[in-house]
Amino acid sequence: xxxxxxxxxxxxxxxxxxxxxxxxxxxxxxxxxxxxxxxxxxxxxxxxxxxxxxxxxxxxxxxxxxxxxxxxxxxxxxxxxxxxxxxxxxxxxxxxxxxxxxxxxxxxxxxxxxxxxxxxxxxxxxxxxxxxxxxxxxxxxxxxxxxxxxxxxxxxxxxxxxxxxxxxxxxxxxxxxxxxxxxxxxxxxxxxxxxxxxxxxxxxxxxxxxxxxxxxxxxxxxxxxxxxxxxxxxxxxxxxxxxxxxxxxxxxxxxxxxxxxxxxxxxxxxxxxxxxxxxxxxxxxxxxxxxxxxxxxxxxxxxxxxxxxxxxxxxxxxxxxxxxxxxxxxxxxxxxxxxxxxxxxxxx
Numbered sequence: 014x015x016x017x018x019x020x021x022x023x024x025x026x027x028x029x030x031x032x033x034x035x036x037x038x039x040x041x042x043x044x045x046x047x048x049x050x051x052x053x054x055x056x057x058x059x060x061x062x063x064x065x066x067x068x069x070x071x072x073x074x075x076x077x078x079x080x081x082x083x084x085x086x087x088x089x090x091x092x093x094x095x096x097x098x099x100x101x102x103x104x105x106x107x108x109x110x111x112x113x114x115x116x117x118x119x120x121x122x123x124x125x126x127x128x129x130x131x132x133x134x135x136x137x138x139x140x141x142x143x144x145x146x147x148x149x150x151x152x153x154x155x156x157x158x159x160x161x162x163x164x165x166x167x168x169x170x171x172x173x174x175x176x177x178x179x180x181x182x183x184x185x186x187x188x189x190x191x192x193x194x195x196x197x198x199x200x201x202x203x204x205x206x207x208x209x210x211x212x213x214x215x216x217x218x219x220x221x222x223x224x225x226x227x228x229x230x231x232x233x234x235x236x237x238x239x240x241x242x243x244x245x246x247x248x249x250x251x252x253x254x255x256x257x258x259x260x261x262x263x264x265x266x267x268x269x270x271x272x273x274x275x276x277x278x279x280x281x282x283x284x285x286x287x288x289x290x291x292x293x294x295x296x297x298x299x300x301x302x303x304x305x306x307x308x309x310x311x312x313x314x315x316x317x318x319x320x321x322x323x324x325x326x327x328x329x330x331x332x333x334x335x336x337x338x339x340x341x342x343x344x345x346x347x348x349x350x351x352x353x354x355x356x357x358x359x360x361x
Contacts, residue, residue, distance in 0.1 A: 019142065019353050023346045026135035030330075041127060041134045048142070049120040052150040053113030060151045062087075066098075066115075067108045073098040092187020093155050115154050122161035129168070130286055130324040132331065136345075137323035143349040144322060147356040159189035160317050166195065167321075170202045171289045194300075194314045202292045211274045211295055215267065218302040260305060262312070266298045266319060273325055276332050283331055290325050293318040 022044070029037055057064045065087040072086055076099040085094035097118075101111040123141065131137035149157035166181035178199055185192035206214075273280065273291055281287040297318035304314070326345065333341045 015357060016350065016354055019139075020346070020350055022142075023136075023139045023349065026133070026139050027342045027346070029135055030133050037134055038128055041138065042124060044135070044138055045120040045124045045127075046117075048146065048150070049116035050113060052146075053116040054109055055112070055151055057108070062152050062154075063112075066112070066154065069094070070098040070101065070108050070111045073102050075102040076100050077103055088155060090155060090187060090189060092184075093158075093189070096187070112154075115158070116150060119150060119154070119158040119161055122158065122165055126161065126164050127323060130164075130284075130290075130321075131327050132283060132324075133327035136327040136330070139346075139349055140326040141320075141323050143353040143356070145316070145320065155189040156191060156313070159185040159192045160320055162188070163192055163195045163317055164320050167198070167202075167289060167293060168286070170199050171286065173203075175199060191313060191317065194317055198293065198296055198318065201296050202289065204292075206288075206292060206295070208274055208277050211270065211291070214295065214299060215270070215302075218299045221303050222305050260301075260312075263298075263301055263305060266294070266301055266315075269322065269325060269329075270294050270298050272329060272332075276329075279332060280328055283328060284324070286324060287328075290321045290328075293321045294325060297321075 025040075029040060032040075055063060057067050069086040069088075073094070074083055076095060083094075083099070085091060085098075088094075097115050098111060101114045105111065105114075127134040127137050127141075145157075149160070162181055162185040166178050166185070169175070169178035169181070179196075182192055182195045185195065204210075270291075273294065277287070277291075284290075297315040301312070301315035301319075330338055330341045330345070
């Protein structure tokens with residue numbers, strides 16, 4: 014049933030590409046509200062981590078309770094603890110209401126991002142649903158809101174407004190410590206990359222993954238304690254380099270980046286965010302390839318900036334003529350539906 018609804022929604026998103034922006038924003042708002050509600054009303058025992066968040070909420074005291082020196086249960090980020098369970102506890106004791114509150118907060122930021130960055134926001138939302146929705150909004154809810162805040166923040170990296178950028182990154186860090194991966198991106202985005210630099214950078218990443226696995230392994234292990242990512246580098250998450258390079262997501266991101274970079278002249282005229290998206294996706298892909306022997310480290314750190322796909326995927330339709338654009342939508346819809354099916358079946 015969910016798969017059929019997704020297919021119908023993608024068809025609706027394609028049909029509305031010619032609608033007025035104000036109408037598209039209304040559709041987008043309604044869709045985000047529905048998605049937030051579905052995520053918030055999920056079964057507690059059917060999804061990883063959810064019951065831990067429910068227990069954390071039930072043990073939390075209202076933010077108004079003084080003196081306030083409580084600690085979160087099951088995670089370390091006290092910012093999330095104060096702004097989500099403790100703030101929600103001021104108004105409700107119902108765990109489902111709390112989960113809906115978290116989902117609404119996340120989708121509010123996503124709604125703003127999709128409306129600001131996407132040529133076709135509803136198609137961008139389709140990409141988010143297929144690629145990220147189930148893992149983030151049903152399981153990794155702290156990470157979901159942190160990533161959404163970082164994606165909103167990247168506009169300030171483009172304008173070189175470092176104060177606002179790092180303010181939002183700090184806010185995201187309060188929700189999930191993985192947000193620190195956004196700190197180097199500000200300086201990475203300052204580099205005036207040309208099209209050829211992307212090709213050479215990708216080639217260097219492949220060479221590093223193939224040839225320098227042991228050196229990368231040692232470097233990652235040496236820094237893991239200082240940068241607090243030891244949970245992602247344990248033996249249960251490691252693979253041999255050649256197995257890690259079989260990760261299909263590497264080739265998906267590689268293809269998208271190559272295609273997006275190839276059409277630089279055309280896409281850069283469609284949006285002021287072309288180079289921002291390209292740099293963010295380049296940054297993500299370099300991480301994904303270089304650290305491929307660590308399944309969790311490469312996946313969970315690269316996924317933050319891979320989220321700019323929601324802006325890239327709709328724009329790729331513009332590389333086709335109006336008459337042939339249906340070809341892209343069929344291919345894109347088929348791939349996204351496959352991803353959604355795999356994500357859904359993987360959780361059942």
